[in-house]
Amino acid sequence: MQMDRDLLYRLIEAAVGTVDSHWQELTALDQAIGDGDHGAGMKRGFDAVMADADKLAEQPLPATLTAIGRTLVMSMGGASGPLYGTFFMELGKSLDAAPDRAALNAGFTRALAAVAARGKSEPGQKTMLDVLAPVSAALDAGADAGTVARVAHDAAEATVPMLALRGRAAFLGERSVGHMDPGARSSSLIIGAVCAVLEEQSA
Amino acid sequence: MQMDRDLLYRLIEAAVGTVDSHWQELTALDQAIGDGDHGAGMKRGFDAVMADADKLAEQPLPATLTAIGRTLVMSMGGASGPLYGTFFMELGKSLDAAPDRAALNAGFTRALAAVAARGKSEPGQKTMLDVLAPVSAALDAGADAGTVARVAHDAAEATVPMLALRGRAAFLGERSVGHMDPGARSSSLIIGAVCAVLEEQSA
Amino acid sequence: MKKLINDIANVLDESLDGFAAAHADLVAMDPGRRFVQRRTPAQAKVALVSGGGSGHEPLHAGFVGRGMLDAAVPGAIFTSPTPDRILAAIEAADTGAGVVLIVKNYEGDVMNFEMAAEMAEGEVARVLVDDDVAVDNSSYTIGRRGVAGTLVVEKILGAAAEKGMALPDLVALGARVNAATRSMGVALSSCTVPAAGIPTFQLGEDEIEVGVGIHGEPGRRRAPMVSADAIVAELLKAILDDLKPKAGSKCLLFVNGFGGTPSSELYLVFNAARKRLEVEGLSVARSLVGSYVTSLEMAGCSLTVTVLDDELTALWDEPVSTPALRW
Amino acid sequence: MKKLINDIANVLDESLDGFAAAHADLVAMDPGRRFVQRRTPAQAKVALVSGGGSGHEPLHAGFVGRGMLDAAVPGAIFTSPTPDRILAAIEAADTGAGVVLIVKNYEGDVMNFEMAAEMAEGEVARVLVDDDVAVDNSSYTIGRRGVAGTLVVEKILGAAAEKGMALPDLVALGARVNAATRSMGVALSSCTVPAAGIPTFQLGEDEIEVGVGIHGEPGRRRAPMVSADAIVAELLKAILDDLKPKAGSKCLLFVNGFGGTPSSELYLVFNAARKRLEVEGLSVARSLVGSYVTSLEMAGCSLTVTVLDDELTALWDEPVSTPALRW
Ligand SMILES: Nc1ncnc2c1ncn2[C@@H]1O[C@H](COP(=O)(O)OP(=O)(O)O)[C@@H](O)[C@H]1O
Ligand SMILES: Nc1ncnc2c1ncn2[C@@H]1O[C@H](COP(=O)(O)OP(=O)(O)O)[C@@H](O)[C@H]1O
Ligand SMILES: [Mg+2]
Ligand SMILES: [Mg+2]
Ligand SMILES: [Mg+2]
Ligand SMILES: [Mg+2]
Structure with missing residues (x-):
């Protein structure tokens, strides 16, 4: 895949845009089973990325991804800051400037593993991993952008009946059941936005 | 007037009784323009007097009055404790064991002056003095017990439109107007109860 | 209650x-x-x-x-x-x-x-x-x-x-x-005397009592809630109008919580007050922030300003060892 | 808010x-x-x-x-x-x-x-x-x-x-x-995160949250309001069941206010807790009472018990000179 400046900029813009238009929904989800700061944290982080978007888009893909990861880590705080930061930094480390589909899949798998290592967590514990893992599997299975977006969306929905074992919601025990995980939702939003740009690009 | 043990006991009992049955009214009056503790303070003081009533009634009148004053001072606190205490202690100092009417009038006048000195106050400032002063005048004018009780009652009512210049209500300025002074009310209650016993006695 | x-x-x-x-x-x-x-x-x-x-x-x-x-x-x-x-x-x-x-x-x-x-x-x-x-x-x-x-x-x-x-x-x-020394306070909520069982006064969701006493006595006026800066300005104006400190005076600024206000808010108020005092030409030489003279669980705070001279400053700095104040 | x-x-x-x-x-x-x-x-x-x-x-x-x-x-x-x-x-x-x-x-x-x-x-x-x-x-x-x-x-x-x-x-x-060291807390009211603007949780006029966290997280249960003695008994039971101190142990008892509770109530709670610990066969060798680890303006408190030995006691007693803790 050719990552030109323009595409990169549009991908960043799309990710930031979806966070900006959904941050209050994320706040509400985190108020229900966490501490209500996930929306503000995501907005703070992605707004910081947007502030640098021009410069970021100029750079080769790995540098861009690493810089995005660093910006998220240094601005978000909380649990999701290190996790999203780790995801993008690891992706930056794993990809080269023009990754093919196989390289992309492998990079995503490595980034997913880095998040799990950072969070000492695994899929099935009602976290963002419950979106990232099925998305990784769909990528490996050769799914197109539209399919990946749908997988991400459905995976976030599927966290509703789960019992939280990691993240602040885990303190709630049984009372965490019946609510969507905020980090799963934010992951599905970003993946959805990125996929939409890629779909349009390939169309 | 012959103050036998029995009459003294009944006078004490009557004063305590009226405080006990009106303390919540006094609380409410003090909540409106003070700090709401006048009812509890009076009850604490007069209940302490009642606890000693048997012993108090055995003693000669001056000793009884002085002891009542001391008990009120040592149990009530607040502004009304020293003032009621001073009233009874000065009365005890001024009267002999069997005072005639003239001696009683003179004693009341001296007790009234002692309260004014203690409170650095004078009639017209919306305090208990606005009951004690007209009662003293009525006594001097030779009023009978029933008349004195009525004077006391009316004098308390007459504090409603007054502007407070002494006591905690003075901090309220204009907002003190329109409420009865709690200390005026408690004075009128006690004077009314004492007069009722004396009326019955002389009947 | x-x-x-x-x-x-x-x-x-x-x-x-x-x-x-x-x-x-x-x-x-x-x-x-x-x-x-x-x-x-x-x-x-x-x-x-x-x-x-x-x-x-x-x-x-x-x-x-x-x-x-x-x-x-x-x-x-x-x-x-x-x-x-x-x-x-x-x-x-x-x-x-x-x-x-x-x-x-x-x-x-x-x-x-x-x-x-x-x-x-x-x-x-x-x-x-x-x-x-x-x-x-x-x-x-x-x-x-x-x-x-x-x-x-x-x-x-x-x-x-x-x-x-x-x-x-x-x-x-x-x-x-x-x-x-001069002080003035503001209440954001009432206190409740245990024996009374009900709040001493009632404040609306957006009301404050400016000039409240430490027994929940009414103050100067019931007012709509405003910013910390505006509250501080009103309290300090009343204090300084009365205290009339010489320009350039050193002072002690004491922000006192009434019992129901956390120290984070008291520090924010302190920050607003110290800036304002500096604008007024005073220098905050000593400070104290905390809930020291309370009204049960009343929310709100008071500001106290004491004009200091060398003797008062030295005495303020002397060691103190009590349950609530120690240095 | x-x-x-x-x-x-x-x-x-x-x-x-x-x-x-x-x-x-x-x-x-x-x-x-x-x-x-x-x-x-x-x-x-x-x-x-x-x-x-x-x-x-x-x-x-x-x-x-x-x-x-x-x-x-x-x-x-x-x-x-x-x-x-x-x-x-x-x-x-x-x-x-x-x-x-x-x-x-x-x-x-x-x-x-x-x-x-x-x-x-x-x-x-x-x-x-x-x-x-x-x-x-x-x-x-x-x-x-x-x-x-x-x-x-x-x-x-x-x-x-x-x-x-x-x-x-x-x-x-x-x-x-x-x-x-073990702790457990109780909330009498919620806190409000400024950015959220509304209380983190809702408590009825006669409800408390037993086991609340310091971010207003739900605890063990929502319960009807009871006496300080009963609250203390429940908190200390949970603490001691878990801590399992040896009989006769010396301990530090720390009563911590959450921000909206005045020290008079904290001292009353301390009194109840120290009596209860003595009944349980522990001796309160050191104590601390105050609002030190708060949740904004939440009303309520937590109890903390630390089993002390000579080394920990001596270190606790060492001088400390910070804005909030000094001796
Ligand atoms: N250990 C973990 N592993 C994976 N994801 C996690 C972990 N802990 C938290 N999360 C994710 O982070 C989200 C919460 O983020 P945020 O609100 O920023 O964290 P905090 O709990 O610190 O306020 C959760 O919804 C969950 O998806
Ligand atoms: N200086 C004073 N002189 C005369 N009476 C006073 C004076 N101050 C207060 N009082 C009387 O005391 C009453 C209040 O008593 P109390 O509630 O015990 O005092 P506090 O204001 O200390 O709570 C007032 O209603 C008034 O009648
Ligand atoms: Mg959160
Ligand atoms: Mg958080
Ligand atoms: Mg009173
Ligand atoms: Mg009083």
Whole structure:
């Protein structure tokens, strides 16, 4: 895949845009089973990325991804800051400037593993991993952008009946059941936005 | 007037009784323009007097009055404790064991002056003095017990439109107007109860 | 009324017992719970005794200890203590050098302390605190209320007494500190006296009481809620209009919480107040932030400004070792 | 939401500025407001750095000073600080003898401090605090929350570090203090995060939340309001069932207010708790009562019990000189 400046900029813009238009929904989800700061944290982080978007888009893909990861880590705080930061930094480390589909899949798998290592967590514990893992599997299975977006969306929905074992919601025990995980939702939003740009690009 | 043990006991009992049955009214009056503790303070003081009533009634009148004053001072606190205490202690100092009417009038006048000195106050400032002063005048004018009780009652009512210049209500300025002074009310209650016993006695 | 209490009748005793037990290294309670005194009474100095109605904790018992009070006499909640208790404290504290009573200007306190002083054998003098500018000070009324400035008087006199100052000088110093000190407060919520069971006053969701007293007494006006900066501006204007400090004066700025306000808000208010004072040409040389003169669980705070000179500054800086104030 | 604030976006900065200005004799704020450190940094000792989301004042910045922390890193309200700020604090505090991070057991704190430690050049170790027995501690979950016991760990490690204890010994001591410490709290009202504008949870006029967390997290159960004695009995039972102290043990009893509860109520609770502990055969050798680990303006309190031995007692007694804790 050719990552030109323009595409990169549009991908960043799309990710930031979806966070900006959904941050209050994320706040509400985190108020229900966490501490209500996930929306503000995501907005703070992605707004910081947007502030640098021009410069970021100029750079080769790995540098861009690493810089995005660093910006998220240094601005978000909380649990999701290190996790999203780790995801993008690891992706930056794993990809080269023009990754093919196989390289992309492998990079995503490595980034997913880095998040799990950072969070000492695994899929099935009602976290963002419950979106990232099925998305990784769909990528490996050769799914197109539209399919990946749908997988991400459905995976976030599927966290509703789960019992939280990691993240602040885990303190709630049984009372965490019946609510969507905020980090799963934010992951599905970003993946959805990125996929939409890629779909349009390939169309 | 012959103050036998029995009459003294009944006078004490009557004063305590009226405080006990009106303390919540006094609380409410003090909540409106003070700090709401006048009812509890009076009850604490007069209940302490009642606890000693048997012993108090055995003693000669001056000793009884002085002891009542001391008990009120040592149990009530607040502004009304020293003032009621001073009233009874000065009365005890001024009267002999069997005072005639003239001696009683003179004693009341001296007790009234002692309260004014203690409170650095004078009639017209919306305090208990606005009951004690007209009662003293009525006594001097030779009023009978029933008349004195009525004077006391009316004098308390007459504090409603007054502007407070002494006591905690003075901090309220204009907002003190329109409420009865709690200390005026408690004075009128006690004077009314004492007069009722004396009326019955002389009947 | 939702409070951490058991029987309403025992609230004060149980709280005092807890206080005395928690600070047994510094203070001792009289067995009859009449007063709190230093664990190790001072020798050969003028004794300082204060007290008043309870509900303002840590004032006064929290300020008993080296460098501040020798004894404190707690009354019932919001009710001045009786003279016998005050007298017992005077007698326990007096080392022969005499006693200075620090009294807040409420008639109940004034009269009860006065009666105790009349009954005492030794030399007893009084310092009156009336720092609250919220209330009119015209001569035909009873004057101003004593509020958070009491802490400043107690700290500075405490240091001076510890250094051996004689009784008449302490009285003069007390009057000087009081004259250099002004306060005013604001309430965001009411307090509830346990025995009453209902809030002393009612505030709407967006209302504040400007100039509130430390018993929840009404102040200057009921007003709509505004920003911390605006509140600070109004309180400081009232204080400075009355205090009229010389331009360039050094001052102590004391932000006092009323019991229900967290220190994060008090620090924010302190920040606003110190900036404002600097704009007014004063320099904040000393500061104190915390809930020291409270009104049960009332939310809100008061500002106190004391104009300092070298002597007052040095006395403020002297060591103090009490349950609530230590340095 | 009625709070003493200006712009919601600046609450934390303005409060920190006020804190730093009020305590300029003891602490200094990094110009970028990334961390608070001692006015006079210590020389040649292991540095102690803590931090976490704000809203728990005076924790942690109020505990920076001689005998306790070297630096504290405040995050946004209830949000763990970012690794760059933590790293800056580590670098400012490290004198070459290494740094011990004191971290409350929340995944956000754990991960951000971990990333900072990975980035640091010098030797960095970590002590984790997880004293809250309200939350289940089964091995497949993330374990217990760190709450008021953090103060105990910071005080005791602070004293040990000041006396020259080496880094591995400090880490072992920290684990030992944490293992000897248990806490549990109760809320009488909710807190309101300024940015959220509405209370975190809703309690009825006669309801309490037993086992509440210091971010207003739900605890064990919503219950009807009961007496202070009954609340204390429930909290202490949970603590002692888990702590299982030997009969006759000496302990530290710490009653911590959550921000909206006055000290008079805290002392009453302390009185109830100390009596109960004595009935349970423990002796209260040390005590602390005050609002030290708060949840904004939440009303309520927590109890913390630490089983003491001679070493811990001596370290607890060592002098400490910080804005919020001094002796
Ligand atoms: N250990 C973990 N592993 C994976 N994801 C996690 C972990 N802990 C938290 N999360 C994710 O982070 C989200 C919460 O983020 P945020 O609100 O920023 O954290 P905090 O709990 O510190 O306030 C959760 O919804 C969850 O998806
Ligand atoms: N200086 C004074 N002179 C005469 N009466 C006074 C004075 N101050 C207060 N009082 C009386 O005391 C009453 C209040 O008593 P109380 O509630 O015990 O006092 P406090 O204001 O200390 O709570 C007032 O209603 C008034 O009648
Ligand atoms: Mg969160
Ligand atoms: Mg009253
Ligand atoms: Mg009173
Ligand atoms: Mg958070």
